[in-house]
Amino acid sequence: MIPPREAVGQRSETVRRANLSAILRELHVRGPLSRSDLVALTGLTRSAIRGLIGELVAGALVREERNEPAGTPGRPSPLARPDAEATLVLAIEINVDSLAAAAVGLGGIVHELVRVDRPRAHLSLDEIVSDVVDLVAPMRSRLPLEETLVGVGVAVAGVVRRTDGLVRLAPNLGWQDAPLGSRLSAALGLAAPLHVANESDLGGLAEHRRGVAVGVDAMLYVMGEVGVGGNLVVDGQPVVGAAGYAGEIGHLPVNPAGGRCGCGSFGCWETEIGERAMLVHAGRPAAGGREAVARLLEAAAAGEPEALAGLAHVGNWLGIGLAGLINVLNPSLVVLGGLFERIHPFVADQLADVIERRALPASRELVAIVPGTMGVDGPLLGAAEHAFEPVLADPAARLAVIRARRPALASA
């Protein structure tokens, strides 16, 4: 017999939890809404909305305030807003060039954000963990995280096992099987759960939750820096795969005559469209780093042929790989992040041309290719969204925690 999965029927308690989740998610993504808005969005009755909002208010997840009447007659519907002061996450990003941290309130309100450059040296896991602890220390002293923190989200430039935050491979950090999740969790000593994920996955999540891809059911996010990664959205949900490794589009084999890749294979897409390939094909040293890329883009803007040749190489191969992924996934939107967000103005026409020649007409006619809108902080803000996810999926669990902490409100 086929083994049972999670119970598939819906009982009244399941329904209550699902409806709490639906309301909180709408508020988190859309911002303040009136009860009438929520009736329209959820299809629930006004009295059900009132009861559920009452529970969310008692759990410090939502505040209700009088809605200023806009010249319309009748009693104004109170406005519910996510409580950004009472429910917070910490977001952390470990990438090749910098470390960053942010404290973000429910509803996506960024209370604090700090980013520090770091050299592209291979630092040990211990060193990085220590640097991260130092980076978030000032926030911890300023914010009442003991009471308000519901999660810690971590973005890292590597292949991450979702269950425990083990970094299986991060060639550009020099890590293999590095237990980032457990070590960082222990070093921070915070009670809230810590969730590590790949930076491209989280860059995609940020664009899907807060950026250019809000509400898109079928999205492909492609992010390049030194490495190349991506994120797929299917039926409105991010694809994680069997263990969280999905989206490693930088390691599609595109060129049997291509160069050695950091992953151990060769001819991967990353070897043709990553930062190093762009620099080399522009006649620059491969290891020039972020500064060299910035100067290359300036030179390209000034019309330097070598710089333009480097961009053209990347544009051509970016188009070839995108054509393939458009055929595989039939997305309605492709979002270019990181390096590809920055070079988009230079390669947009070329991309369109290559995709016109290489992708199936049925699929390419339906897809728009756009630069992202989140800039350098995309993965960090995606890490915040990732850390909110358990609370959004089941606010009832958080309500129980708050009730236990504040017995006076238990009967509210």
Added chain:
Amino acid sequence: MIPPREAVGQRSETVRRANLSAILRELHVRGPLSRSDLVALTGLTRSAIRGLIGELVAGALVREERNEPAGTPGRPSPLARPDAEATLVLAIEINVDSLAAAAVGLGGIVHELVRVDRPRAHLSLDEIVSDVVDLVAPMRSRLPLEETLVGVGVAVAGVVRRTDGLVRLAPNLGWQDAPLGSRLSAALGLAAPLHVANESDLGGLAEHRRGVAVGVDAMLYVMGEVGVGGNLVVDGQPVVGAAGYAGEIGHLPVNPAGGRCGCGSFGCWETEIGERAMLVHAGRPAAGGREAVARLLEAAAAGEPEALAGLAHVGNWLGIGLAGLINVLNPSLVVLGGLFERIHPFVADQLADVIERRALPASRELVAIVPGTMGVDGPLLGAAEHAFEPVLADPAARLAVIRARRPALASA
């Protein structure tokens, strides 16, 4: 403001419909179940199960029968089974080598199945539609389809727009923008809705619903014949993309020095692993067809070096492309269908070797690569599953139809 999607809250009527669907789906996939089984599988109460089964029985979707007591004390729990006689679909397959049709009852019971070879000539849409009508005529005369038919599913070797069954491209049938759905629907003159989809998508659906991939959350199905296609399963659901075109993995660009592809591009995966490539690399004419493939496999089994070289070429490139897709999707299971199901014994070791060298360890360690189990009828049986889907997703709509037809049961 972000536009509202479908209402996200759950009201009691939504819950009833969802629970009817959950029960019917369990019965359809698993076969006969006792009420106790259904309590365990759904998490619903026994009285809720009793009421919902009563509705499904009144709607001719389920029959209940006495469960033979197996020596255990107490009153035996009645056994519910999908009513394969009262609820049927027609399945039709149009592929390059043959036409096929089947009448399939709820629960996946095949009442009739017929397949006829056809020459690999390009036939017009009119000719194919006429042949299909002739093929299903005997079934229509034998079966009471007026009362029992709930859908018609059609598998076709082409890129299909799901909304209306327009075949955007079918190079191996010689079609472009062929309105198969509307023409076949009119020619058959059946009241039940007709759903057309790509044959690889439906081959994957059959393996996921009835074959080797039942219950798998993250699957990649790869099917080759003349063309190469596939089907992705994410979070247990088939990926269709923005319009139904997802899964065209045969058109991943893998070789910049590769040959012209039927899609208009070049160096697509299909040009390296499709039937023609296999024949050519075995020193045979590309257009030899199914017979030539059968003889090639016999020759390979007898150790003929040229035949083995053709298989080795396909095995190598199959491994390269699979490595990339394993990196992109992190599936737990890869299922090889069609031609790849048949050649699996010859290429299994080579595939494992190439994937070992080319895929990320994190992802390849988690994936099993297996031949399919559905054989030539996979896409046809997948078409039947596809046609059942609307009834499984919302049995309440079917119940309303049956009640209107049989007013005596309206109060049952």
